[in-house]
Amino acid sequence: MANKDLQQQIIEAFNFRHATKRFDASRKIEESDFNTILEAARLSPSSLGLEPWRFLVVQSEDLRNKFHKISGGAKGQLETASHFVLILARKNVTKSSPHVHRILSELKQYDEDSIKSFGEKVEGFQTGFHINDNERTLLDWASKQTYIALGNMMTSAALLGIDSCPMEGFDIDAMERLLDEEGIADSKEFAPSVMVAFGYREKDPKPKVRQAQQDVVEWL
Numbered sequence: 001m002a003n004k005d006l007q008q009q010i011i012e013a014f015n016f017r018h019a020t021k022r023f024d025a026s027r028k029i030e031e032s033d034f035n036t037i038l039e040a041a042r043l044s045p046s047s048l049g050l051e052p053w054r055f056l057v058v059q060s061e062d063l064r065n066k067f068h069k070i071s072g073g074a075k076g077q078l079e080t081a082s083h084f085v086l087i088l089a090r091k092n093v094t095k096s097s098p099h100v101h102r103i104l105s106e107l108k109q110y111d112e113d114s115i116k117s118f119g120e121k122v123e124g125f126q127t128g129f130h131i132n133d134n135e136r137t138l139l140d141w142a143s144k145q146t147y148i149a150l151g152n153m154m155t156s157a158a159l160l161g162i163d164s165c166p167m168e169g170f171d172i173d174a175m176e177r178l179l180d181e182e183g184i185a186d187s188k189e190f191a192p193s194v195m196v197a198f199g200y201r202e203k204d205p206k207p208k209v210r211q212a213q214q215d216v217v218e219w220l
Helices: 004-018 032-042 061-067 075-082 097-108 112-128 133-161 172-181
Strands: 053-057 083-090 163-166 190-199
Touching: 004 133, 004 163, 032 053, 032 133, 061 075, 061 097, 061 172, 075 190, 083 133, 097 112, 133 163, 133 190, 172 190
Parallel strands: none
Antiparallel strands: 053 083, 083 190, 163 190
């Protein structure tokens, strides 16, 4: 059985975490702490281990100002967060995409027969779940994976006593155009998925309110 102190630490971190609208702009996250948060994202699981994401750490004041104009739900966070991250989802991740081939050949170092076999596995899985029906369903699948990394980043931050806030409050088409125009991300390869801000709360939040466990968990 896990150490009870560790169990309590985990629950306390989840009670501590809340969607911080404004941060104390005078406080900055230590480099080692934020690198731990980034590592939690990098090491997150993804469907078939294909890592269909990219994490943009937006520290440039000029770029944050441009984000501000098209992100109605993130204005306070963009103005005050110590660190601000835009997570991108990779488009058209299929057995024949260059990204998948690179993951299999360079990262996992599969031989050609194993690459072919894995490609068939990818196609069978995607077909069975209607993932490869069209470009939209492929992007939706990739975007789901980014939320796994997002959750791990926020949980890691809470364990470190760092606040966070996930956000979808931006004009996705305008953001995609901006990333293209700035030469940051090719819209043929990536789409904006979700944003998340990190820092230290400006003021204490209201107590957390959630449904009781018996109302959301059913044992079968």
